Amino acid sequence: EYYDVFEDFHGVLMYKPFTKYWDEVETFTASLDDLVIASYPKSGTTWASEIVDMIYKEGDVEKCKQDAIYNRIPYLECREENIFHGVKQLKEMKSPRIVKTHLPAQLLPESFWEKNCKIIYVCRNAKDVAVSYYYFFLMITAYPHPGSFPEFVEKFMQGQVPYGSWYDHVNSYWEKRKNSQMLFMFYEDMKEDIRKEVIKVIQFLGRKPSEELIDKIIKHTSFKEMKNNPCTNYTTVPDEMMDQRVTPFMRKGITGDWKNHFTVAMNEKFDMHYMQQMKTSTMKFRTEI
Numbered sequence: 001e002y003y004d005v006f007e008d009f010h011g012v013l014m015y016k017p018f019t020k021y022w023d024e025v026e027t028f029t030a031s032l033d034d035l036v037i038a039s040y041p042k043s044g045t046t047w048a049s050e051i052v053d054m055i056y057k058e059g060d061v062e063k064c065k066q067d068a069i070y071n072r073i074p075y076l077e078c079r080e081e082n083i084f085h086g087v088k089q090l091k092e093m094k095s096p097r098i099v100k101t102h103l104p105a106q107l108l109p110e111s112f113w114e115k116n117c118k119i120i121y122v123c124r125n126a127k128d129v130a131v132s133y134y135y136f137f138l139m140i141t142a143y144p145h146p147g148s149f150p151e152f153v154e155k156f157m158q159g160q161v162p163y164g165s166w167y168d169h170v171n172s173y174w175e176k177r178k179n180s181q182m183l184f185m186f187y188e189d190m191k192e193d194i195r196k197e198v199i200k201v202i203q204f205l206g207r208k209p210s211e212e213l214i215d216k217i218i219k220h221t222s223f224k225e226m227k228n229n230p231c232t233n234y235t236t237v238p239d240e241m242m243d244q245r246v247t248p249f250m251r252k253g254i255t256g257d258w259k260n261h262f263t264v265a266m267n268e269k270f271d272m273h274y275m276q277q278m279k280t281s282t283m284k285f286r287t288e289i
């Protein structure tokens with residue numbers, strides 16, 4: 001059943017209905033002033049997106065509350081069967097556009113690299129991502145049941161989850177950082193000092209970080225606000241697609257929840273595998289906070 005829904009696509013496991021219209025994605029034409037928000041799923045994409053949208057809308061909360069986040073910042077993807085017609089929405093959007101994607105760097109349309117568009121890569125430690133992804137799986141009705149949590153973690157380690165290996169994904173962008181305009185945002189840093197991270201984003205976007213703007217952003221994008229805001233909490237997606245009665249999209253919003261899910265044995269195995277996978281990487285994550 002699992003591989004009825006997902007398929008290997010150039011070495012990356014993908015949700016089948018998405019790859020069906022791959023041409024639309026691959027041939028997407030970037031504009032010089034497009035901003036890309038890239039991430040592996042469950043890394044804080046929605047949080048970072050709302051921060052960026054607040055900056056683009058100069059702190060106007062009302063403007064951010066006019067539509068759901070997935071319409072204000074669509075995913076660069078194309079499917080026929082549901083409300084996510086990202087490519088179409090993006091083509092109709094006025095500049096400067098914000099383009100959201102979970103594609104690994106090697107699958108991001110060439111046009112973005114050619115035009116050297118700014119990219120914000122949002123990332124989070126692997127263990128918390130695995131936990132968050134597990135609950136997400138339970139909620140997405142089109143996804144097969146992920147099995148028990150230990151079973152899911154096996155799949156995660158083998159890259160047998162949508163968007164493939166977390167290890168490959170984070171490294172795919174990290175390796176490109178020197179030749180492009182990229183900002184890396186770590187979920188753990190955002191939890192620790194959101195002010196500092198918000199200032200970084202504002203500066204990366206070439207704008208002036210006024211105290212007023214920073215304060216507004218921090219208030220509007222707190223976990224509590226975003227959990228209660230229908231424009232950020234995905235409650236406007238029908239239950240038939242995303243069943244939040246199982247678990248809410250805005251679930252816990254903390255670091256270290258993996259400690260409530262990994263047994264000592266699972267953790268040891270994960271660490272061993274992690275060291276192998278990240279052996280040649282200079283990317284450092286904070287898992288113990």
Ligand code: A3P
Pocket residue numbers: 039040041042043044045046047128131132133135221222223224226249250251252253254257
């Ligand atoms: P948890 O499942 O651990 O709670 P993404 O947007 O990439 O799908 O990531 C979703 C994760 O980010 C969820 O993690 C969600 O709760 C968390 N998140 C979303 N908004 C947040 C915020 N404002 N502050 C902290 N965490 C947030």
